[in-house]
Amino acid sequence: MLRLLLPALCALSVWSGITTASENNAAYLLNPGDVVFVSVWREDTLKEEVHVLPDGSINFPLVGRVSVAGLDTSAVEKLIAKKLEEFIPDPNVSVVVRDPKGNLVYAQGKVMKPGSVQLAGPTAVLQVLSMAGGLDKFADKDGIKVVRNKQVLPVHYSDLISGRDMSTNYELQAGDTLVVP
Template structure:
């Protein structure tokens, strides 16, 4: 729907950094100075709710899943290898006694530690270069035993990962201990990743946890998950993921124009309705505001989006309560025609208008 782009609204767009050559209409092709405005009504609220639900379901479906119970060896991992009954191949002799294998895995019976090179190969005496990347511990042990069987009769090999270095996730933002964290044989889910990083700081916004995987970014609302009885531990992290917890101060909206107290407002757990934003700014100025022209300016991927609410319409406040704002939104209340006339006249005759008004008073 086309509405006139008022000078005041254009000023507000420029003030919030939303307007520019791509944001404001080209008057050479649009002489009327028209802008595409979306009316805030029930159909819009319903469409936005469906879109949010669709994005949430799609994102969770891509992130949730059963973890791989078996760790796969990768380049950079450190392996402990023991060949039974062949002490010349081991850094420490370990006999075939009950519990010996458990001691090896736990570290109390550690033998030679070997590094998987950048090509995923393991170098071992007699066996030469054996590819172990992408294999489980048992599969790698079998591959090594097969290579040794050319020189040894029925070799028995025990292999375990001593150092997990090939798979890592990066956690930053509003957490106590940001940094790189290795993925080990215990699959890493979202709560465990945050726990390893020391937890979310009081300045962190739990409603804006961003998971970057490849070229995709997923926005996770932890509080929404809890409210919908969705187990956050079903969201699994994989090698190369970047997890970032946003700051509360970044989740703000700006209210300007004909309101009692223009200000920047911090959202509550990532949420704020249009009605709440107007209320926390003292409401619309009853003398100078135009209730039919309440705008929400939002930065979009293809340029700014502008929504309009007619606050005079029946049920407008109920609609405003259901319209959810997003971080960095600008709420702008236009001045009335009378207020605009008064201001323009004051610019033409500074001081004279006030004197004339004062002279008419008894």
């Protein structure tokens, strides 16, 4: 029954302006280190590949410095278009992510290959541990944690490996650090 109602519910959510959690999470948010291509339709001199700087901003002709970290491409398009209106009537701006180099997490401590890990999509703790070569034989399996901004999230590795409780197999976000003591 739910399978029959799902297409109708999705259509209703689009028609009514209601967005689902999966629709909200679909857009990639820019990070320092990312490379984006910005262009303005019918303005050949306003096409440029730019890097998101460590402070989260980009520089674009006529616009200057614009803070873009944490925004998706459509928000950046609107922001640049608004600033360009002073020079170009009704500018049509396009922003395309060329290289998500800033989409990194870090694995440190007693893993086989500590360092940065490039995220290519949704990636959880166990996946990053695998990409880091697994745990060193001296690792404290039950002391693993994720550091996110000023928050520390404990990882219950024994529960994850046994399959008893997957609640601490957090989906990692750009900038997270996985610490293995």
